[in-house]
Amino acid sequence: MKGKATSFDIAHYAGVSQSTVSRALRNSHLVNEETRKRVFDIAKKLNYKVDKNASNLRTQQSSTLALLLFEDPTSDESQINPFFLAMLGSITRACAKEGYDLLVSFQSASADWQADYEDSHRADGIILLGYGDYIDYQPKFNTLLEQNTKFVCWGATVDNRPDLTVCCDNYGGGKLAAEHFIAHSRTDCAFIGDASDHSPEFFSRFQGFKDELLANNVKINERKMANAISTEESGYHATRSLIANNIKFNALFAASDLIAIGAIRALKEANINVPKDVAVVGFDNIAIASYVNPPLTTIEQNTTVAGQMLVENLLKLIRGEEVQSTLLAPILIPRRSS
Amino acid sequence: MKGKATSFDIAHYAGVSQSTVSRALRNSHLVNEETRKRVFDIAKKLNYKVDKNASNLRTQQSSTLALLLFEDPTSDESQINPFFLAMLGSITRACAKEGYDLLVSFQSASADWQADYEDSHRADGIILLGYGDYIDYQPKFNTLLEQNTKFVCWGATVDNRPDLTVCCDNYGGGKLAAEHFIAHSRTDCAFIGDASDHSPEFFSRFQGFKDELLANNVKINERKMANAISTEESGYHATRSLIANNIKFNALFAASDLIAIGAIRALKEANINVPKDVAVVGFDNIAIASYVNPPLTTIEQNTTVAGQMLVENLLKLIRGEEVQSTLLAPILIPRRSS
DNA sequence: TAAATTCATGACACCGGTGTCATAATGTCA
DNA sequence: TGACATTATGACACCGGTGTCATGAATTTA
DSSP states (O other): OOOOOHHHHHHHHHTHHHHHHHHHTTTTTSSSSHHHHHHHHHHHHHHOOOOOOHHHHTTTTOSEEEEEEEEEEEEEETTTOHHHHHHHHHHHHHHHHHOEEEEEEEEESSOOOOTEEEEEEEESSEEEESSSOOOGGGGHHHHHHHTOOEEESSOOTTTGGGGGEEEHHHHHHHHHHHHHHHTOOOOOOOEEOOTTSSHHHHHHHHHHHHHHHTTTOOOOOOOGGOOOOOSHHHHHHHHHHHHHHHHHSSSEEESSSHHHHHHHHHHHHTTOTTTTOEEEEEEEOGGGGTTTTSOOOOEEOOHHHHHHHHHHHHHHHHHHOOOOEEEEEEEOOOTTOO | OOOOOOOHHHHHHHHHHHHHHHHHHHOOOTSSSHHHHHHHHHHHHHOOOOOOHHHHHHHTOOOOEEEEOOTTTTOOOOOOOHHHHHHHHHHHHHHHTTTTEEEEEOOOSOOOOHHHHHTTTTSSSSEEOSSOOOGGGHHHHHHHHHHHEEEEEESSTTOOOOGGGEOHHHHHHHHHHHHHHHTTTTTTTEEEOOTTSHHHHHHHHHHHHHHHHHHOOOOOOOEEEEOOOOHHHHHHHHHHHHTTTTOOEEEEEEEHHHHHHHHHHHHTTOOOOTTTTTTTEEEEGGGGGGGGSSOOOEEEOHHHHHHHHHHHHHHHHTTTTTOEEEEEOOOOEEEEEE
């Protein structure tokens, strides 16, 4: 045998037509049991595998999903946000379970990514994953919708299409953090993240946090808030600036674990004890969170379930079934940092 | 327009043949500049994308690499080993840089994975990634070789084909750890990992460690060794069993960071101070390592370079170029655990 | 026993590109 | 000006499957 075996080779050896081979291999009931067995045996012997390109071309589908990972433009090449890495893992697993392959691709938010994968028939649908300034994406979402591209996204909401989003109940998560502080009588709260609506996820977390505090007659002082993106560095610097401005607080809610870890570093450097002087709560429950010193109290987003939901919903869209918006319940994981 | 635009549609609007459209879009010099421009404009307007399935089918290649991730069968669904997650990130980046897509797939070591992706023309080559009992894989490697499948692998060596492997100089890394202990006069050493040759990487690390100690007239006591696979749990239990058997040591080399982290937990529980009573050194330098308490001294494997090398070498193989075996130099990252 | 139904299979167009060969038009050189 | 090279394009087979329609044999029904 020179190249790879094709269905014609099998047909030749089995003494049947290529059509029959194709049918046999796909377990069509239209083929005689005996013939099927002969075809299978020969296929196995020749190490035959269906050519996906030919098959996909004909059927106009690919059994493949594409995952586009948007990174904070700031986070240079060094490290990928561990939360997304965890999501990637669970999405990969969920795809495998459904018999789909997963194409992974990093994207910068600005690039001309919309529908590339789906238009070129490399994937049946797209999963969008990333923090970041999703508002800029809306026009791209619209392009995707216009072209009838199947996609779901994590976190960001698509105008008029809540069903395309899977996300954690960030508002509820923020409330959990506030409840926790109040239960421990830590009412002089600081917040680090982005309280503007640039980053809708951080914004919701802050809103929930603020509202729950207000419900308990605690007001958060605007001076006790600092902006940060989701990196350890950013959290560190934001916290340092609060300290440098001599701003006092006994509780700190960080919009993500990485920010919280940076914050703890800054607090330690300033000889502020965590949790004695300041209780810290993060968000995400990344793997690192339980290993830092002190172990970080955080609001968990269940990445396993999240990945599954994204894949399941996307497959439903592809199959033309109805999908509902999915809000995942966050859980408070108390550890020693608070 | 009903469905997606094809090159025939463009040909129609541009008033040329479909052949010319195809040539124009691929920047063939055989096509007139003016015609090319017209074709490009129309393609843009129609939101045309080359159908990858058709193109791949004809050219018999896919511009895609497949990454097969083998997991320790023991590590249940919960978490993926962070070291491999980091590798996955760097491989994804390296692929993007080379204009290749990446298909990611989890595999159990036992499954019938060989060549699935390449045979079915979904990928031009395969990257194999995983710790684990690579010895069992040799027959599968042979199958791959026989079928002339292009692949590279991390860590494991393929008989007679050193060029297919990219790995860290595990032996040299083990020596670094030993040097470090000797420099700090910690010569009563324990080792946790797998000192048998089931896991060739762990084995090499241990060999380097042992040989360097011997070169300094230090002998490692067999009783001070315990087996573990690369999980925190496993490291924890292995260390506990040493402690339970009342075995004393003042230095501990763990074959991976996860093991080291588990070991530190066990030591702490037994009121053994790290690094005062026992100095601990790990291997990998995963992200968590710098956050644990105390921060973990470890032997770094540069995942960014590793990912790049894997991709570059695989592409060379695919292009039929010559490839040499690649040993990456490990670096000792001293932190407070030693 | 003729007609209808079921079963198993083959022939063939088709998916949407790419590569080869043929062809026409224009330019170049002896 | 005839021979030859160059440039731009079209026609067409082909990649390896899948889906439809036609066909013939075996079986059931009227």
